[in-house]
Amino acid sequence: MSPLEERLGRPSGFGAPERTATHARGPRILFADGQWRLCATSGLWNANMGCGNQRIAEAVGKVLIDHSYLSLFRSAHAPAINAAQALLGVCGEDHYDQVLFTTSGGSANDAAMKTARQ
Structure with missing residues (x-):
């Protein structure tokens, strides 16, 4: 060594x-x-x-x-709405019309798979 x-x-x-x-x-x-x-x-x-x-x-x-701490569980709050609008503005509202917030990477993957199945 x-x-x-x-x-x-x-x-x-x-x-x-x-x-x-x-x-x-x-x-x-x-x-x-x-x-x-x-x-x-x-x-x-x-x-x-x-x-x-x-x-x-x-x-x-x-x-x-x-x-x-403002939860997104069954309700919205102004910072989340502002963030979603900013994100849609960058990504282009002609391609996307909604933002889905999740609480973790695993939750995001789960939501993506469920959305793809739909």
């Missing part, structure tokens, strides 16, 4: 300072060993604008205060 592998322990290195993130700003991650590194894995939907984006944090914070 290499010295790095010995320090990291198991092959995954889970919990090693070199692989334990403590903070993130923009495209960089601070690890427990004190090193800032460029994040090359932030392809997830929630990180493509960079970590710690102040404008996004403020917008999310406002929504959490104004609309803490």
